[in-house]
Amino acid sequence: MTGTSTVEGRRYALASDEVDDDFWGSAQEAEGFFTPLPDEEGARRVRLAGCLPQGGLLKRVRHVGSRRALAGNAWFELLDGDGVTMGSYFVGEVTVVDVRPSTRGAGLVDLTVTLWCENALPGAEAVWDLVRAGRLDRTGMWHGLAPEDRHAWLSVALWSRGYRHRGKPNARAGRVFTIDGRHIVDKDSFHCAIGEAVNGPGGYFGWNLDALDDCLRGGWGATTPFTLHWDHSAEARTRLAERVSSIDREVVLFDLLLEILEERGVSVVLR
Numbered sequence: 001m002t003g004t005s006t007v008e009g010r011r012y013a014l015a016s017d018e019v020d021d022d023f024w025g026s027a028q029e030a031e032g033f034f035t036p037l038p039d040e041e042g043a044r045r046v047r048l049a050g051c052l053p054q055g056g057l058l059k060r061v062r063h064v065g066s067r068r069a070l071a072g073n074a075w076f077e078l079l080d081g082d083g084v085t086m087g088s089y090f091v092g093e094v095t096v097v098d099v100r101p102s103t104r105g106a107g108l109v110d111l112t113v114t115l116w117c118e119n120a121l122p123g124a125e126a127v128w129d130l131v132r133a134g135r136l137d138r139t140g141m142w143h144g145l146a147p148e149d150r151h152a153w154l155s156v157a158l159w160s161r162g163y164r165h166r167g168k169p170n171a172r173a174g175r176v177f178t179i180d181g182r183h184i185v186d187k188d189s190f191h192c193a194i195g196e197a198v199n200g201p202g203g204y205f206g207w208n209l210d211a212l213d214d215c216l217r218g219g220w221g222a223t224t225p226f227t228l229h230w231d232h233s234a235e236a237r238t239r240l241a242e243r244v245s246s247i248d249r250e251v252v253l254f255d256l257l258l259e260i261l262e263e264r265g266v267s268v269v270l271r
Helices: 055-061 124-133 147-159 187-199 209-216 233-239 253-263
Strands: 012-016 023-027 029-031 044-053 070-079 085-101 109-116 176-180 226-231 243-246 249-252 266-270
Touching (some): 023 070, 044 055, 055 085, 055 109, 085 124, 124 147, 176 187, 209 253, 226 233
Parallel strands (some): 176 226
Antiparallel strands (some): 012 023, 012 070, 023 044, 029 044, 044 109, 070 085, 085 109
């Protein structure tokens, strides 16, 4: 974490992106952060319940309704039960628009701010809660998710990776990993499957084709060359029939995935 706070049950924190060591405080809840943007030009309205504002944020609380209520850009941090940062989102133009005494503890306030954040996806909060509780611990937990929730799952896999895999070495070259084609119905579910195969439940190994290629270059849990057993691959092939652009041509998604994997030293065994 960037700073400290005495708020019990704190789950979120803010720290300035513009001034080093400027900790803005923590909060028990962040209502409205993981909601769809009102439109492409709209800012999120977030209620920080049980908040203890500090530093640059505290200075802006005194200026609600004026231009001086703009605190600036920050990192919005998600905390585990010990107050350790699990992951963070960049947020822009944090502005205090309302402050009220909180019923959650003496000296706390419910602080409403507006802010910009492109990457906080609806559905991600439930996945972060699993990480916080240590319950993202079984394979296949993503199988029943709706398409938009699978994408949110992948986002949390990416931004929590450093926290969840700290100190864990990459798998050595020559390993064999297995994915099950019965649960691969689109691009996101492929990324969920290979992330889990390489890095365990909720694991990350790319969430788009460029990111997959980056992961195959090393440093993301697996070292090439390795072998990938793709079980029930025929079922996956029928579903991954979308034609996608690749440089100056169009190719079927299933075939493009095989090309990317094999070009980076992965021996794919279709079963």
